[in-house]
Amino acid sequence: xxxxxxxxxxxxxxxxxxxxxxxxxxxxxxxxxxxxxxxxxxxxxxxxxxxxxxxxxxxxxxxxxxxxxxxxxxxxxxxxxxxxxxxxxxxxxxxxxxxxxxxxxxxxx
Amino acid sequence: xxxxxxxxxxxxxxxxxxxxxxxxxxxxxxxxxxxxxxxxxxxxxxxxxxxxxxxxxxxxxxxxxxxxxxxxxxxxxxxxxxxxxxxxxxxxxxxxxxxxxxxxxxxxxxxxxx
Numbered sequence: 001x002x003x004x005x006x007x008x009x010x011x012x013x014x015x016x017x018x019x020x021x022x023x024x025x026x027x028x029x030x031x032x033x034x035x036x037x038x039x040x041x042x043x044x045x046x047x048x049x050x051x052x053x054x055x056x057x058x059x060x061x062x063x064x065x066x067x068x069x070x071x072x073x074x075x076x077x078x079x080x081x082x083x084x085x086x087x088x089x090x091x092x093x094x095x096x097x098x099x100x101x102x103x104x105x106x107x108x109x
Numbered sequence: 110x111x112x113x114x115x116x117x118x119x120x121x122x123x124x125x126x127x128x129x130x131x132x133x134x135x136x137x138x139x140x141x142x143x144x145x146x147x148x149x150x151x152x153x154x155x156x157x158x159x160x161x162x163x164x165x166x167x168x169x170x171x172x173x174x175x176x177x178x179x180x181x182x183x184x185x186x187x188x189x190x191x192x193x194x195x196x197x198x199x200x201x202x203x204x205x206x207x208x209x210x211x212x213x214x215x216x217x218x219x220x221x222x223x
Binding site for chain 1: 142144149151152153154157165167199206209210212214215216217
């Protein structure tokens with residue numbers, strides 16, 4: 001079992017809809033969770049971090065964490081074509097981050 | 110507003126060559142990282158450094174070494190390049206191990222080994 005798993009997609013969502021990206025992790029002691037956005041040909045940029053169970057909202061983005069189920073998700077409301085990118089989930093272990101393989105998201109106008 | 114720079118965006122080398130990838134950060138960060146990114150595999154940690162002259166192996170250190178002689182510079186060395194090291198290489202830095210929420214990546218170096 002991979003330490004951090006994401007559905008690689010591609011995930012296709014119509015413009016204006018909610019995009020839902022999911023991630024599961026195997027290390028129960030993980031405490032810090034991150035979502036990165038990576039445009040084609042560019043390096044990853046951090047868009048959300050979450051540390052406690054529940055929801056954390058930042059503009060159109062909401063991160064959700066459920067430690068009991070070892071599950072973290074990212075919701076993008078009112079999806080825009082500019083949200084088309086690969087989204088990477090990352091989980092902090094003892095010292096380092098472990099990344100999922102990423103989900104490619106396409107927003108269709 | 111440059112934060113993390115890498116010496117080359119694209120690099121083509123031959124099998125067996127010694128390859129140096131350079132990374133420089135201007136944020137006075139303690140920790141620096143080298144990742145490689147391959148399709149379907151995500152980012153995998155090669156090496157990281159938590160202080161000058163200190164280094165730790167990541168998940169895939171075989172075939173690589175690193176050097177950190179100055180705080181701002183972290184070099185990745187491929188001692189004898191092989192075709193399976195063709196990849197995108199990304200450098201990153203953070204102020205300290207509790208500050209992954211302040212991680213910045215460099216623009217990446219796409220290395221092709223022929």
